[in-house]
Every structure is written in C-alpha cells, then in structure tokens.
Amino acid sequence: MLVAGVDVGSTQTKAVIMDRDQEILGHGLCPTGARLDEAGQTAFTLALDEAGVTESDIDYVVGTGYGRFRITFGDVQVTEISCHARGAVHLFPNTHSVLDIGGQDTKAIKVGADGQVIDFNMNDKCAAGTGRFLGAASEALEVPLGELGPLALGSKNPVKMTTTCTVFAESEILGWLAKGRRVEDVVLGVHVAIASRSVTLLRRVGVEPEVTFTGGVTRNSAMVELVSEQVGERVNTSEESHYCGAIGAAIFAWDRVLAGHPSERRTSV
Amino acid sequence: MSLTAGIDLGSSFTKVVIADGAGEILGMARRPTGFHFAAAAQKALDEAMADAGVERGDIGYIASTGFGRYTAEIHDLAITELTCHAFATHRWLPEVRTVLDAGAQTVKALRMDEVGRVVAFRLNDKCAAGAGAFLQKTVKYLGYHETDIAPLSAAAVNPVTVSSVCTVFAESEIINHLADDQSVENVCAGAVIALTGRAAQLVKRVKAEPPFALTGGLSSVDLLRDRLGELLGSPFATPPDELGAYAGAYGASLLAHQRLQKRTELSPVPA
Numbered sequence: 001m002l003v004a005g006v007d008v009g010s011t012q013t014k015a016v017i018m019d020r021d022q023e024i025l026g027h028g029l030c031p032t033g034a035r036l037d038e039a040g041q042t043a044f045t046l047a048l049d050e051a052g053v054t055e056s057d058i059d060y061v062v063g064t065g066y067g068r069f070r071i072t073f074g075d076v077q078v079t080e081i082s083c084h085a086r087g088a089v090h091l092f093p094n095t096h097s098v099l100d101i102g103g104q105d106t107k108a109i110k111v112g113a114d115g116q117v118i119d120f121n122m123n124d125k126c127a128a129g130t131g132r133f134l135g136a137a138s139e140a141l142e143v144p145l146g147e148l149g150p151l152a153l154g155s156k157n158p159v160k161m162t163t164t165c166t167v168f169a170e171s172e173i174l175g176w177l178a179k180g181r182r183v184e185d186v187v188l189g190v191h192v193a194i195a196s197r198s199v200t201l202l203r204r205v206g207v208e209p210e211v212t213f214t215g216g217v218t219r220n221s222a223m224v225e226l227v228s229e230q231v232g233e234r235v236n237t238s239e240e241s242h243y244c245g246a247i248g249a250a251i252f253a254w255d256r257v258l259a260g261h262p263s264e265r266r267t268s269v
Numbered sequence: 270m271s272l273t274a275g276i277d278l279g280s281s282f283t284k285v286v287i288a289d290g291a292g293e294i295l296g297m298a299r300r301p302t303g304f305h306f307a308a309a310a311q312k313a314l315d316e317a318m319a320d321a322g323v324e325r326g327d328i329g330y331i332a333s334t335g336f337g338r339y340t341a342e343i344h345d346l347a348i349t350e351l352t353c354h355a356f357a358t359h360r361w362l363p364e365v366r367t368v369l370d371a372g373a374q375t376v377k378a379l380r381m382d383e384v385g386r387v388v389a390f391r392l393n394d395k396c397a398a399g400a401g402a403f404l405q406k407t408v409k410y411l412g413y414h415e416t417d418i419a420p421l422s423a424a425a426v427n428p429v430t431v432s433s434v435c436t437v438f439a440e441s442e443i444i445n446h447l448a449d450d451q452s453v454e455n456v457c458a459g460a461v462i463a464l465t466g467r468a469a470q471l472v473k474r475v476k477a478e479p480p481f482a483l484t485g486g487l488s489s490v491d492l493l494r495d496r497l498g499e500l501l502g503s504p505f506a507t508p509p510d511e512l513g514a515y516a517g518a519y520g521a522s523l524l525a526h527q528r529l530q531k532r533t534e535l536s537p538v539p540a
Contacts (some may be wrong), residue, residue, distance in 0.1 A: 034444055127437035167406060167436045169399035177306030
C-alpha cells in the first residue's frame with residue numbers, strides 16, 4: 001500500500017510517494033507556472049517514476065498548497081499550515097515551532113506533540129520576507145537563485161536594506177551597486193532582511209525549541225545560518241525540508257487510509 | 270543671471286524646469302533618473318538649457334527637490350517636494366487647497382492654506398501597492414510600457430477587480446485575468462482603480478478640503494483623476510498644459526526666484 005502527498009505551491013510543486021512505514025520512496029519537483037493542474041500531475045508523475053511505481057499502486061492522494069483545489073487526481077485537500085506542521089514533526093519529532101519560507105508566503109506555526117497546529121501566523125498581504133524577495137534580488141543582480149546563498153556567505157559586511165517592499169527593493173539593490181558596494185555585501189543584506197522579517201513572524205507565535213525550518217528557501221545555506229542566528233539556536237533542516245508540505249500531506253493520507261476512508265480517486269490510465 | 274532652474278530628482282524620472290522672474294517656463298527636460306543621480310541632474314539641466322536656448326551663466330539660482338535632491342551637486346538649495354508641489358499648484362491653480370502628488374515610488378497628499386503653505390500631509394512610500402510602481406509593474410506584466418497606462422485604462426469597457434494588495438501577488442492575479450480572456454485594457458483599468466482607492470484614503474487622512482488637484486507623473490492618467498473625484502465627491506483639477514509631472518521642478522524654480530531676489534536685494538548690483 002502506498003500514498004502520495006502533492007503540494008502545489010505558488011512557485012514550485014512538490015510530490016512524494018510514501019510507504020506504510022512512512023518511508024519516502026520517491027520525490028517530484030517542478031515549477032508551478034500558470035497551469036496548476038498540470039503542475040500537480042507533473043510532480044506526481046516524477047515522484048512515481050523515482051519510486052518505480054505507477055499511479056494504480058497509489059491508494060490515497062492528499063493535496064495541499066495554494067493550488068490544492070486544482071489537483072484533479074487527489075482524494076482530499078488539507079491546508080498547507082497543517083501539512084507543514086505534520087511534516088516537520090515527522091522529520092524532527094521534537095519540533096515545537098515551524099518556520100516555512102516559500103516562494104510567495106512565509107508561515108510561522110506553533111505545533112503540538114503530534115504535529116497538530118496550536119497557532120500560526122503568515123504574511124498574506126505582502127511579499128516582503130518571502131522567497132520572492134530573493135527572486136527579486138536574483139533578477140536585479142542577474143545571479144541565479146541557487147548561487148545567492150554561497151555568494152552571501154562570502155560577505156562579512158552586509159548592506160542595510162531599508163525598503164520593506166519587494167518591488168522597491170529591486171531599486172535599492174541597484175542603488176547599492178551604483179554606490180560601489182560589492183555584490184556579496186548586497187546579497188547578504190537581502191538575506192539578513194528576509195531572515196529578520198521571517199523570524200519576527202515566528203516570534204509572534206512564540207519561538208519554542210526545537211525550531212524546524214521548512215520550504216524551498218531551506219536549500220539556501222546562508223538563510224539557514226541567518227535564521228539560526230536570529231532565532232538564537234540551530235534550526236532543524238534536512239534534504240527533505242523542501243518537501244515538508246508534501247510529506248505532511250502524505251501522512252494525512254495514511255491517517256485517512258488507516259481510518260478506513262476509501263479512495264474516491266478516479267485513476268487515469 | 271535672472272533665470273532660475275528647478276531640478277526634481279524623482280525615484281523614476283528627473284525633471285528640470287527653467288523659468289524667468291515672472292514664472293514663465295522657458296525650457297523643460299525629463300529623463301530617467303537611473304542610479305547616478307548627480308549625472309541625471311546634470312544631463313537633464315543641460316537638456317533644459319538647450320530647450321530654453323540659454324547658457325549656464327544665465328541661471329542665477331538652482332533649487333533641487335525630490336528624493337534625490339541632496340545628491341544633485343549643482344544645486345544652491347534643496348527643498349522638500351511637498352513644498353514645491355504646493356507652491357507650483359498654488360501658482361497654477363490658486364483656489365486649490367488639497368494636492369495629491371502621485372509619483373512612482375511615493376504618493377503624497379497635502380493640504381495647504383490660501384498662500385500655498387503646507388498645513389498637513391501624508392505619504393505612502395513603504396509599499397508599491399499605493400504608488401505608481403504598482404501601475405508600472407502591471408503594464409510590464411501586460412507587456413506594455415508605462416506611457417500606455419493612460420490610453421489603456423481610458424479604453425477599458427469593464428474594468429476587472431484587482432483584489433491583491435501586494436504588487437508581487439497582483440502579478441498572479443493579472444495572469445489569471447488574462448487567462449480568463451479579460452482584455453489588457455480592462456486589467457490595466459482595474460489596476461488604476463485599485464490604486465485610486467488607496468490614494469483616496471491618503472487624501473482623506475489629511476482632512477482634505479476641496480478644490481482638489483492631482484500632480485506628479487500619474488496626473489496624466491485621466492481614469493485616476495476622474496475616479497478620485499468620484500470617490501472624494503469633488504473633481505480633481507490638473508495643472509495646465511499637462512505639466513503635472515513637472516510640478517515639483519516648477520515649484521523649485523519659483524522658490525529659487527524668491528531666494529535670488531533676496532540675494533539681489535542684499536547685495537545690489539553696483540551702478
């Protein structure tokens with residue numbers, strides 16, 4: 001018996017295939033783009049391929065993320081807040097706080113022992129302090145997203161970003177370069193701004209160790225360092241952190257299967 | 270030496286006006302500010318002098334304004350843009366008591382007295398949602414240029430509702446509207462209307478008193494002007510000859526004349 005979790009995020013879609021022992025057998029990742037339903041299917045197929053199984057082997061699929069209602073092949077949808085909480089506790093059982101920095105939103109979640117959500121806070125009005133702020137820096141500086149973290153770690157003297165707005169930050173970044181500041185210093189300044197904004201969000205729900213950091217931005221080594229620094233302790237991350245929402249969704253799928261919910265999914269052949 | 274220049278270093282464009290002692294505009298220039306403020310100021314001044322057919326020696330006083338006003342190396346005096354917009358509007362439209370200056374990065378509402386002195390003001394400069402940058406980004410997403418904002422929004426038949434506050438989030442919403450076969454005109458007008466709502470809030474917060482005027486780079490957007498008037502219950506006037514974008518620079522040139530006169534009175538030219 002196998003289940004799948006599919007997380008259709010604002011920027012990227014993630015999928016995992018999970019077995020009865022809650023081991024992850026396959027991962028899928030693709031850009032979300034404008035066709036949310038297609039992105040869900042693509043990530044799901046990639047995960048099936050990695051696991052070496054077919055769609056008919058999957059007993060239950062839970063969708064999450066902002067595009068979760070557009071997944072045509074899922075059985076049920078669960079909010080990404082619940083999935084990240086559940087996924088984080090699965091990856092790091094001593095988790096009490098979760099910080100999820102995604103492409104367009106950042107969420108801070110206080111979780112109970114079983115991964116239930118006690119409280120949460122998120123930015124839903126403004127892109128400041130989200131992965132998108134890094135995206136803006138990447139565009140303005142013409143540095144690929146994946147190279148920003150290592151570049152930031154090469155600076156010891158970050159610029160002080162004064163703008164909150166992601167749109168205005170693009171101008172500020174170019175302004176710093178025009179003043180002769182090194183690219184590394186500007187990039188580190190951008191990272192510091194995001195880390196400080198997201199940790200402020202986390203403080204609003206209360207920082208209770210252990211803190212687990214999830215979402216696509218966990219792949220950025222400089223952000224992991226800076227968030228740890230601002231939280232005041234080492235935050236948990238792993239290779240799987242990027243897939244945390246999908247992992248949480250897969251665990252919810254197991255809940256449903258074990259509770260005897262039959263799949264209502266129509267398997268496409 | 271009887272002429273003055275006003276240089277308005279805005280976040281998006283640098284504007285220069287050269288005026289005589291009577292406040293007549295002799296030359297103007299407008300160019301993108303970029304990131305080298307001092308160079309932008311110098312180039313725009315050179316262009317305005319060429320437009321007026323005058324030389325540097327003809328200009329007795331230079332006042333700068335706008336967010337980059339301290340970086341223009343050539344200025345004699347730096348003045349806030351609120352003072353300049355109030356002063357210019359008072360000269361053009363003496364009855365006006367409330368001005369909305371709608372620029373790319375900052376939108377400012379100010380209330381002034383009967384001689385053009387600023388009494389109260391509010392500004393939005395923290396978030397692109399309430400500023401011209403929201404429209405600049407929107408037309409960019411739509412594949413158009415910022416000069417198209419006014420004609421596109423004017424041609425809309427049935428403007429869409431843009432509900433996202435954040436300019437970044439609005440991008441997804443705009444893509445969805447286009448995917449739903451909404452016209453570019455309707456989407457552009459929807460963005461203008463969203464901005465109008467935020468700008469009207471700013472005007473209300475200065476305890477606005479009519480008559481109203483709209484200045485700044487966005488004063489050429491008729492839909493913005495008309496909607497503001499509808500929302501606030503009294504029409505918005507715009508400066509004559511579509512000079513709204515030059516209000517800051519013109520105000521600076523007028524204030525430069527006051528300084529020049531004082532200087533001349535203090536040290537009269539020997540007979």
